[in-house]
Amino acid sequence: MKRIVFFLACCLPGLHTFCQQAAPVSIIPEPVQMVQNAGVFMLPSTITIEAPILPAVKPILDMLQQRLSAATGYKVLFGNEMPSAILKLSLNKTADATIGSEGYRLNVSTTNITISANQPAGLFYGVQTLMQLLPAEIESKSVVQNVKWQAPCVTITDYPKVGWRGLMFDVSRHFFTKKEVKDFIDQMSKYKYNLFHWHLTDDEGWRIEIKSYPNLTKKGAWSVAKTGYFGTFSQPLPDEPKTNGGFYTQDDIKEVIQYAKDRFINILPEVDVPGHSMAAVASYPELSCTPGADKYDVIAGESFMDWSHGAPPIALKDNTLCPANEKVYVFLDKVMTEIAGLFPFEYIHVGGDECPKNFWEQSDAIKALMQKEGLKTMEQVQSYFEKRLEKIVESKGKKFMGWDEILEGGLAPNAAVMSWRGEKGGIEAAKLKHDVVMSPTTYAYLDYMQGDEIIEPRIYATLRLKKSYEFEPLLAGVDPKYIKGGQANLWSEQLYNVRHMQYMLWPRAFAIAECVWSPKEKKDWNHFVTKVEDQFKRYDIEQVKYAPSMYDPIFTAQNTNGQLQIELTTEIEGLDIYYSFDNSFPDQYYPKYTAPLTPPKDAVMMKVITYRGYKPIGRMIAMPLAEMQKRAGLKK
Numbered sequence: 142m143k144r145i146v147f148f149l150a151c152c153l154p155g156l157h158t159f160c161q162q163a164a165p166v167s168i169i170p171e172p173v174q175m176v177q178n179a180g181v182f183m184l185p186s187t188i189t190i191e192a193p194i195l196p197a198v199k200p201i202l203d204m205l206q207q208r209l210s211a212a213t214g215y216k217v218l219f220g221n222e223m224p225s226a227i228l229k230l231s232l233n234k235t236a237d238a239t240i241g242s243e244g245y246r247l248n249v250s251t252t253n254i255t256i257s258a259n260q261p262a263g264l265f266y267g268v269q270t271l272m273q274l275l276p277a278e279i280e281s282k283s284v285v286q287n288v289k290w291q292a293p294c295v296t297i298t299d300y301p302k303v304g305w306r307g308l309m310f311d312v313s314r315h316f317f318t319k320k321e322v323k324d325f326i327d328q329m330s331k332y333k334y335n336l337f338h339w340h341l342t343d344d345e346g347w348r349i350e351i352k353s354y355p356n357l358t359k360k361g362a363w364s365v366a367k368t369g370y371f372g373t374f375s376q377p378l379p380d381e382p383k384t385n386g387g388f389y390t391q392d393d394i395k396e397v398i399q400y401a402k403d404r405f406i407n408i409l410p411e412v413d414v415p416g417h418s419m420a421a422v423a424s425y426p427e428l429s430c431t432p433g434a435d436k437y438d439v440i441a442g443e444s445f446m447d448w449s450h451g452a453p454p455i456a457l458k459d460n461t462l463c464p465a466n467e468k469v470y471v472f473l474d475k476v477m478t479e480i481a482g483l484f485p486f487e488y489i490h491v492g493g494d495e496c497p498k499n500f501w502e503q504s505d506a507i508k509a510l511m512q513k514e515g516l517k518t519m520e521q522v523q524s525y526f527e528k529r530l531e532k533i534v535e536s537k538g539k540k541f542m543g544w545d546e547i548l549e550g551g552l553a554p555n556a557a558v559m560s561w562r563g564e565k566g567g568i569e570a571a572k573l574k575h576d577v578v579m580s581p582t583t584y585a586y587l588d589y590m591q592g593d594e595i596i597e598p599r600i601y602a603t604l605r606l607k608k609s610y611e612f613e614p615l616l617a618g619v620d621p622k623y624i625k626g627g628q629a630n631l632w633s634e635q636l637y638n639v640r641h642m643q644y645m646l647w648p649r650a651f652a653i654a655e656c657v658w659s660p661k662e663k664k665d666w667n668h669f670v671t672k673v674e675d676q677f678k679r680y681d682i683e684q685v686k687y688a689p690s691m692y693d694p695i696f697t698a699q700n701t702n703g704q705l706q707i708e709l710t711t712e713i714e715g716l717d718i719y720y721s722f723d724n725s726f727p728d729q730y731y732p733k734y735t736a737p738l739t740p741p742k743d744a745v746m747m748k749v750i751t752y753r754g755y756k757p758i759g760r761m762i763a764m765p766l767a768e769m770q771k772r773a774g775l776k777k
C-alpha cells in the first residue's frame with residue numbers, strides 16, 4: 142500500500158523531483174560527513190548562481206560557468222545578488238570552526254543548492270564535490286543530449302585531513318609543455334589536491350629560464366632524442382642533433398602559477414642540487430670539481446650511474462655541483478633570487494637526493510674544504526653544502542626543503558624534509574622537531590608499475606593501487622604538528638608522452654587524494670573501487686587515460702618440491718579468472734581458476750584473462766612459463 146501511495150505521489154507534478162531515482166553517491170576523496178536524502182535536484186536550463194564576486198571567487202564562477210554549460214548547453218548566469226538563484230555560494234561571516242580554512246558545507250535539496258565555506262578554497266572544493274554529484278556526462282567538452290542533469294539530494298560537511306596534499310611532476314627527464322602542465326594541475330584540482338611540486342631541473346634537462354645564467358636553457362634544456370628503454374640508451378655521439386627538450390620562460394612560469402592559484406593550488410619549485418645536476422654542469426662546467434666537465438652533455442637517457450653498490454650511487458660522469466667551489470654559491474644565490482621572485486609559495490625545494498660522492502673523494506678542492514671545515518665524511522660535505530644553501534634560500538625570504546638525504550651528515554637548522562625512502566626519514570626529522578612531508582616510495586611513487594611487469598611498461602619496482610590506498614601520512618607515534626601532509630611523486634624517466642603520463646597517474650592519484658583528505662575511518666577499499674570505476678566512466682567521456690591494471694590478475698610462482706605452482710589472485714573482488722596453457726586465448730568457456738595450478742609438462746605459455754560475470758574486464762596476459770620458473774627460483 143505504501144508503495145502505491147509513493148507511486149501516485151510521484152505522478153503529481155510538484156513532487157516529481159522528490160521521487161526521482163538518485164544514483165549512488167560516488168565522491169573522491171570521500172567526504173567527512175555525508176547524508177543522502179530522498180530526491181534529486183534537476184538543473185534548469187538557465188542556471189543562476191549567487192556568489193560574492195571577489196577576485197578569489199571569480200575563477201570558481203568562471204570554472205562553474207564553463208563546466209556547467211559545456212556538456213548541458215545550458216545558460217549559466219551569476220551575480221552578487223540573485224535572490225532566486227538555484228545555486229548559492231556564500232562565505233561565512235563568522236568562522237565555522239568545524240570546517241577550517243579549506244572545508245565546506247554543501248546542501249543539495251530538490252529546490253536549490255547551497256555551498257558555504259570560511260574561505261574561497263572551501264567554495265572551490267564544494268564545487269568540485271558538486272560536479273561529482275552530477276552525471277558522468279558533465280565531463281563532456283561538447284553538448285550531450287538525453288541526459289537527466291540531476292544531482293542527488295545530499296547534506297555534506299567536509300574538510301581535509303592534512304594541509305599539504307601534493308603531487309610531484311618531473312618535467313626534466315621528459316619535458317611536458319605549459320599546456321600539458323596546466324592540464325595536469327586542472328585534473329589534480331578536481332580531487333582537492335592543493336600542492337603542485339614542480340621538479341624543474343635534473344641531469345636530463347634544466348626547464349626554467351634563469352636570466353642571469355642563459356646557458357641553463359640554451360644548452361641545458363636540450364638533449365639527443367632517443368626512443369626505447371630510458372637508462373639504457375646508446376651514448377649520444379658528438380654530432381647528433383639535440384632536438385629533445387624544452388623549457389618554460391619566466392612568463393610561462395608566471396602564467397602557470399596564476400593558473401594554479403585560480404585552482405587553489407600552490408606551486409613548490411624544485412631545483413635539484415648538488416646531485417642530479419648534469420644539465421647545470423653541462424651548461425656551466427666551472428660549477429664542477431672535476432677536470433673534463435667541459436666535455437659533458439645533458440644526459441639523454443644513457444646509463445651514467447652505477448647503482449649496483451646501493452646508495453649513494455657511483456657516478457660514471459660527475460653530475461654534482463662542487464661544494465668546495467665558491468662559484469657554486471654565487472650561482473645558487475642568483476638562481477634562488479630569480480626562483481624566489483617568481484614563486485609566491487613559502488618553500489623552495491632544493492633536492493639533495495642521490496648525490497654520488499665518488500668524484501668528491503678524488504677532488505683536492507674537497508679535501509682542502511674538509512680540512513678547513515673539520516668535515517670527516519662525504520655526508521658532512523653535503524651537509525656543509527645544504528647549510529650554506531639554506532642560508533641562501535632564507536636570505537630570499539623562503540623556507541628550505543629537501544629530500545630525506547639532507548638528514549645525513551647533519552640537518553640544516555630550519556630545513557623541512559620530504560621523506561621518500563620509506564617513512565623513516567620523516568619520523569627522524571619530526572623527532573628532531575623539523576617539518577615533514579611524507580611521500581614514501583612504499584605508497585606514493587606513481588612512476589612504479591601498477592601491475593605485473595609482463596604487461597606493464599617496465600620500471601624497477603611495482604606499486605599496486607591497493608597498496609597506494611594504504612598510505613597514511615599521519616603516523617602513529619609521530620607528533621602530527623610536524624607532519625605537514627603527504628604527496629605522491631610522478632617521475633618521468635619512462636613517460637614519453639602525455640597519454641602515458643595520465644596512465645601512470647590515474648587511478649593511483651585517486652587513492653592518494655583520498656588518503657590525504659579523508660579521515661582514516663571513512664576509507665573503505667571495496668567502496669573506493671566502485672568509486673574508481675565511476676571516475677573511469679568520467680575519464681572515458683573526458684578522454685583522459687587511466688590504467689586498468691587493477692582488473693588484471695596477480696601471478697605468484699612457487700617452487701613446490703621442485704615443481705612450479707602458479708597461484709592467481711585479484712586485486713579487487715568479484716572477478717573470475719580464466720586461463721589456458723595451449724596458447725589459445727581464454728574466455729569464459731575456458732577453465733576457471735579456483736586453486737594453485739601445476740602447468741602441463743610441455744606447456745610453454747599461460748594465457749589469462751579476468752571477467753566480471755560475462756564481460757571480459759582485464760587485459761589478456763600472456764605469461765611465459767619460463768618467466769614463472771625464473772620467479773619461482775627454478776630456472777635462472
Ligand code: ACM
Nearest residue numbers: 494495544561630
Ligand atoms: C627521489 O626519488 N630520488 C627523491
